[in-house]
Amino acid sequence: MTNLILLGPPGAGKGTQAKRLEDSLGIVQLSTGDMLRAEVAAGSDVGAKAKAVMEAGGLVSDDIIIDIISGRIEQDDCKNGFILDGFPRTTPQAEALDAMLAEKGLGMDHVIEMQVDDEAMVERITGRFTCAQCGAGYHDTFQRPKVDGVCDKCGGTEFTRRADDNAETVRSRLGAYHEQTAPIISYYEKQGVLKSVDGMAAIDAVTEQLNAIVG
Ligand code: ADP
Ligand code: ADP
Ligand code: ZN
Numbered sequence: 041m042t043n044l045i046l047l048g049p050p051g052a053g054k055g056t057q058a059k060r061l062e063d064s065l066g067i068v069q070l071s072t073g074d075m076l077r078a079e080v081a082a083g084s085d086v087g088a089k090a091k092a093v094m095e096a097g098g099l100v101s102d103d104i105i106i107d108i109i110s111g112r113i114e115q116d117d118c119k120n121g122f123i124l125d126g127f128p129r130t131t132p133q134a135e136a137l138d139a140m141l142a143e144k145g146l147g148m149d150h151v152i153e154m155q156v157d158d159e160a161m162v163e164r165i166t167g168r169f170t171c172a173q174c175g176a177g178y179h180d181t182f183q184r185p186k187v188d189g190v191c192d193k194c195g196g197t198e199f200t201r202r203a204d205d206n207a208e209t210v211r212s213r214l215g216a217y218h219e220q221t222a223p224i225i226s227y228y229e230k231q232g233v234l235k236s237v238d239g240m241a242a243i244d245a246v247t248e249q250l251n252a253i254v255g
Contacts, residue, residue: 042121048154049217051161058125067121097212151228154239172198
């Protein structure tokens, strides 16, 4: 069993790399952002509470997030391990995660900080798009499909862009990262599980750095 956290601001490459690790390690990616977007799309109570906060680029309340993730890591597909993408994002979330894992006799194996420059994140986020059919991630400049308009993975021809992936919201999200999420880096440093990779490298080079850690 391997349990990982990918830490980094919006655009750092967490989702891109989590999908690759999911395939290579046979463990599941758990993205709280994806879970919240599914709640919004389903029109649930949780989605109704989260929607405006997400559109403004703020953080959804810890109670909601902890509730979503605690149910999720109980599920069967997590038994070989999981990659947390976008969680934890605050100190209370990190503490709640530790408590949840301790209860099951589990722990985190690696917490990996993806180090990037903020200025580059605006271009990454505003150029991001996703296959509507299989969820594969792309970028207008950095990761185009091999054939324009056709998903490499599934052949799908419909793509989506996130409502919050605009330059203005990215700045709020970067602010939230530095104020509320970056403090958890030292929390994991103290636990002795923190590693870091150069997230400014090309996508394949980042994957290599990650493989060297999780090997
Ligand atoms: P996050 O999940 O951390 O917000 P993503 O993995 O969605 O970030 O990446 C944001 C965008 O940047 C995507 O469009 C992705 O294709 C692109 N991207 C990811 N990693 C890199 C990289 N190392 N270099 C250039 N572009 C990247
Ligand atoms: P990013 O590409 O910025 O890493 P995510 O998909 O992880 O985006 O998150 C999108 C939005 O969902 C965030 O801006 C925030 O409003 C909300 N969100 C996701 N995960 C969390 C979390 N762990 N705690 C609080 N809010 C969250
Ligand atoms: Zn696809």
